[in-house]
Every structure is written in structure tokens, then in C-alpha cells.
Amino acid sequence: MFQILSLKNGLDNVSGFFSGSINVGLRTKPNDDGSFDGDVAFIRSEVSCDIVARFTTNTFQAAPIKHFLKYPASFKTDFILINAKNANAMTGAKGIEDIDTLFSSLKEKVSLTNPIMSSTGVIGYRLPLDKITYAFDKFDFNSQNGEQTARAIMTTDSFKKEICFKVTMDDGSSFHIAAIAKGAGMINPAMATMLCFITTDAIIPRDDMEELLGVATEQSFNRISVDGDTSTNDSVFLMANGASGNYNKEAFKEALNKITFELAMMILRDGEGATKVVAFEVNGAASIEDAKKASMCLSNSLLVKTALFGEDPNWGRIASTIGASGIDCDEDKLTIHYDDLLIYSRNENSIIDIDWEEKAYKIMKQDSFKIICNIGLGTSSYTSYGCDLSYEYVKINAEYRS
Amino acid sequence: MFQILSLKNGLDNVSGFFSGSINVGLRTKPNDDGSFDGDVAFIRSEVSCDIVARFTTNTFQAAPIKHFLKYPASFKTDFILINAKNANAMTGAKGIEDIDTLFSSLKEKVSLTNPIMSSTGVIGYRLPLDKITYAFDKFDFNSQNGEQTARAIMTTDSFKKEICFKVTMDDGSSFHIAAIAKGAGMINPAMATMLCFITTDAIIPRDDMEELLGVATEQSFNRISVDGDTSTNDSVFLMANGASGNYNKEAFKEALNKITFELAMMILRDGEGATKVVAFEVNGAASIEDAKKASMCLSNSLLVKTALFGEDPNWGRIASTIGASGIDCDEDKLTIHYDDLLIYSRNENSIIDIDWEEKAYKIMKQDSFKIICNIGLGTSSYTSYGCDLSYEYVKINAEYRS
Numbered sequence: 183m184f185q186i187l188s189l190k191n192g193l194d195n196v197s198g199f200f201s202g203s204i205n206v207g208l209r210t211k212p213n214d215d216g217s218f219d220g221d222v223a224f225i226r227s228e229v230s231c232d233i234v235a236r237f238t239t240n241t242f243q244a245a246p247i248k249h250f251l252k253y254p255a256s257f258k259t260d261f262i263l264i265n266a267k268n269a270n271a272m273t274g275a276k277g278i279e280d281i282d283t284l285f286s287s288l289k290e291k292v293s294l295t296n297p298i299m300s301s302t303g304v305i306g307y308r309l310p311l312d313k314i315t316y317a318f319d320k321f322d323f324n325s326q327n328g329e330q331t332a333r334a335i336m337t338t339d340s341f342k343k344e345i346c347f348k349v350t351m352d353d354g355s356s357f358h359i360a361a362i363a364k365g366a367g368m369i370n371p372a373m374a375t376m377l378c379f380i381t382t383d384a385i386i387p388r389d390d391m392e393e394l395l396g397v398a399t400e401q402s403f404n405r406i407s408v409d410g411d412t413s414t415n416d417s418v419f420l421m422a423n424g425a426s427g428n429y430n431k432e433a434f435k436e437a438l439n440k441i442t443f444e445l446a447m448m449i450l451r452d453g454e455g456a457t458k459v460v461a462f463e464v465n466g467a468a469s470i471e472d473a474k475k476a477s478m479c480l481s482n483s484l485l486v487k488t489a490l491f492g493e494d495p496n497w498g499r500i501a502s503t504i505g506a507s508g509i510d511c512d513e514d515k516l517t518i519h520y521d522d523l524l525i526y527s528r529n530e531n532s533i534i535d536i537d538w539e540e541k542a543y544k545i546m547k548q549d550s551f552k553i554i555c556n557i558g559l560g561t562s563s564y565t566s567y568g569c570d571l572s573y574e575y576v577k578i579n580a581e582y583r584s
Numbered sequence: 585m586f587q588i589l590s591l592k593n594g595l596d597n598v599s600g601f602f603s604g605s606i607n608v609g610l611r612t613k614p615n616d617d618g619s620f621d622g623d624v625a626f627i628r629s630e631v632s633c634d635i636v637a638r639f640t641t642n643t644f645q646a647a648p649i650k651h652f653l654k655y656p657a658s659f660k661t662d663f664i665l666i667n668a669k670n671a672n673a674m675t676g677a678k679g680i681e682d683i684d685t686l687f688s689s690l691k692e693k694v695s696l697t698n699p700i701m702s703s704t705g706v707i708g709y710r711l712p713l714d715k716i717t718y719a720f721d722k723f724d725f726n727s728q729n730g731e732q733t734a735r736a737i738m739t740t741d742s743f744k745k746e747i748c749f750k751v752t753m754d755d756g757s758s759f760h761i762a763a764i765a766k767g768a769g770m771i772n773p774a775m776a777t778m779l780c781f782i783t784t785d786a787i788i789p790r791d792d793m794e795e796l797l798g799v800a801t802e803q804s805f806n807r808i809s810v811d812g813d814t815s816t817n818d819s820v821f822l823m824a825n826g827a828s829g830n831y832n833k834e835a836f837k838e839a840l841n842k843i844t845f846e847l848a849m850m851i852l853r854d855g856e857g858a859t860k861v862v863a864f865e866v867n868g869a870a871s872i873e874d875a876k877k878a879s880m881c882l883s884n885s886l887l888v889k890t891a892l893f894g895e896d897p898n899w900g901r902i903a904s905t906i907g908a909s910g911i912d913c914d915e916d917k918l919t920i921h922y923d924d925l926l927i928y929s930r931n932e933n934s935i936i937d938i939d940w941e942e943k944a945y946k947i948m949k950q951d952s953f954k955i956i957c958n959i960g961l962g963t964s965s966y967t968s969y970g971c972d973l974s975y976e977y978v979k980i981n982a983e984y985r986s
Binding site: 239240241242269271272274304305306412413414484488491496497498499501502504505506508509511513514526528571572573575576577 | 676893900928978
């Protein structure tokens with residue numbers, strides 16, 4: 183058995199990792215208090231780490247992803263350079279050369295083993311090398327400034343996203359796992375969207391890293407949708423330096439799932455203009471593919487999202503979206519619940535509360551709730567998570583860049 | 585050869601057809617001038633007509649569609665009953681029985697051969713039979729009130745949609761083809777969305793009707809997107825009574841294509857909250873499937889739609905959407921134009937105008953323009969049409985129903 187304890191100060195708890203950031207003028211808007219968050223940041227490990235990653239499915243992967251993929255399989259690294267405000271995407275071979283140019287300068291300041299880069303921001307512009315190089319003189323490579331680093335990767339995010347867990351086994355041995363993430367839109371092309379950096383001092387076998395990051399990503403970042411678009415830069419990295427000397431697979435799996443799920447919910451809660459988070463639980467589908475398809479169609483539907491914003495218990499839009507998803511379904515077998523409240527059923531033994539509409543309004547006023555659709559044709563289930571679509575979403579996305 | 589001439593007063597020009605509407609209290613909001621549009625309407629033919637139709641691909645087809653499909657293949661009809669404000673969808677077997685009940689009453693007032701019904705409005709409520717039956721006493725079944733009928737089928741539409749063409753062949757013989765449509769959202773589940781009623785007095789073979797309505801729908805209503813959702817009620821009907829005694833296949837085809845395309849553009853222009861209409865032309869794709877997929881992804885992307893509203897020439901969102909569409913593509917071969925202006929190319933012989941951004945702003949300020957993406961991998965093309973996403977869209981869809 184094991185215990186999972188939440189700690190403050192995210193990345194800083196993990197032995198052997200350093201991080202920090204500075205503002206070199208890529209981010210030109212100050213915070214409300216007049217301060218500026220960083221725009222160039224790093225995460226460094228004292229020793230070379232195993233690293234595994236999950237990247238966007240967009241065919242036009244950004245230059246930093248292509249640069250990463252040029253390393254041999256199972257390479258080790260000790261450095262991630264990160265920048266905001268420029269995605270280094272659609273920049274061709276030059277975009278990759280620019281990264282190598284940066285690392286040539288950087289290695290005059292600090293030792294580097296297979297350094298990697300991660301970028302977020304606007305698509306289609308070359309990196310401003312002079313500005314980023316300037317950061318290298320200013321970095322304290324031995325600083326532990328996880329919070330500053332979490333702030334430096336924000337774009338349209340309205341709050342920083344950092345988490346750390348200390349995992350303690352029954353024999354008293356322990357390890358840490360921590361992460362920072364950005365994203366306020368699962369996937370927003372022009373904003374380079376979701377990035378997540380996870381560090382751990384557990385001594386985890388590389389095969390487990392691959393397996394467990396896949397599981398964790400599938401049940402978290404792959405199940406949320408703010409706008410249904412997929413960016414050029416989406417990346418999730420897991421770095422393990424083994425510094426604690428300790429490991430337990432079940433414990434690590436649970437802690438990693440918890441971290442990625444909580445970050446995913448933070449990203450959704452921070453969804454551009456979102457006022458509520460909704461779980462779309464599809465049960466009783468004929469196949470897992472059907473359950474997933476229906477659930478994802480619901481979390482992506484504009485009409486469902488605007489009805490959520492309007493707090494209108496218009497279940498017709500839910501039903502119609504399921505019908506439009508192309509899955510096996512039958513209006514005589516479908517049931518729809520909002521939390522525990524039955525809203526739609528054709529079964530004569532089912533009782534729809536006479537005050538269902540009033541009760542549904544109350545449920546929809548919550549900042550999170552469940553919409554549960556039982557297809558009534560099988561045993562497969564899938565849950566995805568979405569948010570509402572507000573005026574603010576349109577404002578943020580119509581005005582972004584200018 | 586032939587001439588196509590546009591006529592006023594839509595449906596009323598077509599020999600042998602009658603139409604009209606009245607308000608029976610389903611529509612409770614008055615027009616700006618205090619008048620009320622109708623909410624129950626009819627289109628009647630003096631003689632039984634051939635009729636062909638195209639319906640929604642939504643699995644949960646509304647009751648009127650199921651009722652239509654119960655007739656034997658190639659049936660003839662002389663009556664369409666239409667109502668707004670209630671979709672008669674997700675109403676099960678009762679929804680179909682309600683239609684038969686209405687026709688039992690109606691046949692006491694007027695002779696009926698295989699009457700059909702078409703509904704638009706909110707999903708999930710039984711039809712108010714008493715109110716609709718009341719209309720039967722009030723209808724003048726010999727009236728020719730196409731404009732009133734066009735207004736009676738509106739829901740969130742801000743203007744009526746009617747068209748009529750007179751087609752004259754070189755020998756002086758002629759026929760008419762006319763249509764009314766509703767839709768302000770290609771496909772808006774809770775609004776029962778797009779309906780189109782086309783009448784003609786051409787003496788057209790039934791096989792041609794099937795073939796030509798398929799062609800016309802494919803190049804018009806199937807290529808527009810306001811919000812990417814598919815409703816339970818979408819229907820396009822073509823009725824031909826042969827009253828003119830004249831026909832020419834090429835002429836009919838051109839006139840029908842023109843009618844459906846113009847109605848599709850009207851629907852898009854009236855897209856909920858839309859301020860501009862954009863053609864997404866994808867050329868040079870490896871296959872027609874790829875061209876269509878990329879084009880439809882562009883016209884459905886929230887990020888593209890909000891950038892259009894913001895008049896932001898952020899081509900990164902165009903490129904990223906193509907990359908996310910899953911088609912064969914290569915960032916070194918892709919080019920992007922806004923109208924005639926080259927915005928993106930990696931080809932060293934291409935010249936991107938130094939003032940491209942300023943020129944692109946001007947193009948985007950127009951109320952319609954083209955975004956042309958050449959994939960550079962083949963010869964296949966497809967064009968779809970979309971609109972921008974504004975605050976108004978969110979307002980309309982958050983507030984609809986209440």
C-alpha cells in the first residue's frame with residue numbers, strides 16, 4: 183500500500199531538478215499588478231534523465247517536436263528549453279536549424295546532453311533568436327523556481343497550473359512526481375495550446391514510463407475538449423532522473439493518473455471563456471467506439487455548448503447530437519439524465535418528474551455536473567469532459583494575436 | 585439553348601400550386617411592426633405531383649420524415665402541411681400517429697392524396713393538435729400566398745428565402761421552378777434547421793427528379809456549414825405537377841442548381857450571427873475525399889470562424905486546421921491564398937507581398953471572400969462555404985427556447 187500527499191511548490195520538490203524563467207520581451211503585456219511573467223524558461227536535471235513524450239496528432243508538427251523526434255529512440259536528456267508567444271510551427275527546416283543554433287549558444291553557459299525544446303504561441307513566425315539567446319546570460323541554472331516556470335508557459339491561461347505529489351510506500355520509502363501545464367483550450371492551433379511537463383525522482387523503468395504515460399494521457403488530456411481543434415504543438419513530457427532511488431508501479435500509476443486528470447480538469451476549468459465543466463458519460467453503447475464517438479460529439483457540439491452557457495435544459499440538443507454522431511442508437515431505448523435527474527425516456531415504467539425542468543435548471547447552475555446518456559444497446563461506456571461556449575470565448579479568439 | 589429569368593413572388597408563379605399560412609398561436613413573438621407571421625402553412629397542388637426528397641442523416645429522424653418514408657416508393661402527393669416552432673422529433677410512435685390524426689381532420693376540408701408533413705422547431709414536444717386543426721378552418725386552399733408561406737416557415741431566420749425562375753427554351757416553350765427555404769444554421773438540432781420546398785410545373789420524368797435533386801443538393805446544401813451540427817428535421821422536397829407541359833433536362837438542371845445554390849448562400853448569409861460568408865476552396869489534394877475533408881474541417885473550425893469574425897489574417901489557424909484534418913499534406917508543398925493574395929508558401933520562387941498583412945485585412949473586411957488552399961499533392965478540388973462565429977451566435981443559441 184501507499185499514501186499520496188499533495189505538496190505546494192510543484193516542480194521544486196522533485197530532487198535533482200532545477201527550473202526558472204525570465205522575460206526577454208516576447209510577452210509584452212504586464213499582469214494586473216504591473217509585473218511581467220517570464221517568456222523563456224528551462225527545466226534542467228542534474229543527471230541525464232529518461233524522457234518519454236506524447237505529441238499532437240496534427241500532421242504539421244511544430245519544429246520543436248520534429249527536433250525531438252530526430253534523437254535516437256530511448257535517448258536521455260538533461261535540459262528542456264521552453265518559450266511562450268511563438269510556436270515555431272510552419273517554419274520548415276529553418277525552424278529546426280534555429281533550435282540547434284540556440285543550443286550552440288546555450289552550451290557555452292551550461293552542460294547539455296541531448297537538449298530539447300518546447301514552444302507555444304503564434305504559428306508561422308521564426309523564433310527571435312537574439313531575444314531568446316539573451317535569456318541564457320540571465321538564467322540561474324541552479325534555481326528552483328517551479329512557480330515562475332509554470333507562469334512563464336501561460337498564454338491565454340488565466341491561472342498557473344502546477345501540482346506535486348509525494349508518494350510514500352508502507353516501508354517509508356518515497357518519491358515525488360510533479361507537473362506544470364498550460365492550456366486554456368484543449369487544443370487551439372494559433373496558441374500552440376497544451377503543454378505539460380512532468381518530472382519525477384522515482385527510479386522508474388523506461389518501459390513503465392511509456393506504458394503509464396500512455397494510460398494517463400488517454401484518461402485525461404485526450405478526454406477534454408474546449409473547441410475540438412488540434413494544435414501543431416501539443417506535447418506531454420515525462421522526465422525521470424531516479425534521484426530518490428525508490429519506485430512502486432501501482433503507486434506511480436495512481437499518482438500519475440491523478441496528476442494528469444487534475445491538470446486536465448484545470449485546463450478545462452480555464453477553458454477560454456468557460457463558466458462550467460460538464461462530464462458527458464455515455465453508457466450502454468453497442469461498442470466502446472460508439473460510446474467514445476457519442477461522448478466526444480457531445481463535448482464538441484456548438485449547440486450543446488451554447489445551451490450549457492444559457493443554462494437551458496434543452497435535452498433535444500443532446501438527443502440530436504447523439505443521433506448525428508452516426509452510432510447505433512434508437513430513440514425508444516435512449517435515456518438521458520442530468521446528474522441523478524431523469525430527463526428523457528420512452529420507457530413506460532420510467533417516471534419523468536413533473537418539475538423536471540425547474541430541477542434541471544438548478545443542476546445546470548452548478549459549475550460542474552454530469553450529463554448521462556444510456557444508449558440501451560450494450561455495455562460499453564466512455565466519459566469525456568467539456569465546457570460551455572460563452573461570449574468570452576468568441577472575444578478571446580477573435581482578438582487573439584492583435 | 586435556353587434562358588433563365590428571375591421572377592418575383594416565388595411559389596405563386598408555378599402553375600397549379602397553391603399555398604398559404606396563418607398564425608394559430610405557436611409563434612408568439614410579433615414582428616417589429618407588430619404583425620405576426622404564420623406558423624401553420626400548406627403547399628397544395630391541383631393534381632397529384634411526383635415528389636422526391638432528401639432528408640437529414642441524423643439517426644433520430646423526426647416523425648414527419650418517418651411518416652413520409654412509410655409511403656410506397658414513387659408515391660404521388662398533392663399536399664404538404666407545414667408547421668414552425670415544434671419539430672415533432674423524439675416523439676416516438678405517438679408523433680407519427682399525431683400526423684395521421686391531423687390528416688383525418690384535414691380531409692374533411694380538402695381532398696388529399698398521400699398528404700405529407702414537414703415540421704421545424706423545438707425537439708421533444710408533441711404537436712399541439714387543437715391549435716393546428718384550428719388552422720384547417722381558416723386556410724383558403726386556393727390562395728397563392730408564397731411570400732406568406734415563406735415567412736411562416738422562418739424560425740431564427742432574419743429574412744424570408746424565396747426564389748423563382750422562368751426557364752424559356754429556344755422554341756419559346758417555358759416552365760417555372762420556384763422554392764422557399766428556412767435555415768439560419770445549416771443544421772441546428774433544436775431548431776429543426778433547414779427545410780426547402782421546391783415546386784415546378786415542368787413535365788420532368790421521376791428519374792430525372794431523383795438524379796437532379798441529388799446533384800443540386802450535393803453542390804449546395806451539403807456544402808454549407810454554420811455550426812457543423814445535423815438536425816433531426818432537415819428536408820429538401822421537389823414537387824413536379826407537369827402543368828406547363830414543357831421540359832428540357834439541361835435547362836432544368838441548371839435552374840435547379842442555381843436555385844439551391846442561391847438558397848444555400850442565403851441560409852449562410854443569414855447564419856446565426858454571421859457577418860460574412862467565406863468560400864473554402866481546397867485544390868491540389870491527393871484525392872477528392874481529402875479535398876472535401878480539408879474543406880469541411882475549415883468551414884467547421886471554431887478557431888477559423890472566430891478569426892474570420894475578428895478579421896485577423898491569422899493563416900496559422902488555416903494551416904493548423906488542414907494539418908489536423910488527417911489528410912495527406914506537407915508544409916513544404918502547401919500554399920494559402922486569400923482571394924488572389926498569396927499568404928503562405930515555402931516555395932522559394934513564390935513572392936509573399938511585403939504588405940501582405942495589410943492587404944489581407946482589406947480582403948477580410950469584405951462580406952464575402954475566398955480562402956484557397958493548394959495542397960500541392962494531386963489534382964482534386966472541393967469547395968465548401970462557411971461563415972464567421974460572432975457574439976450574436978452565442979447569444980441566439982444560449983437564449984433560444986426561453
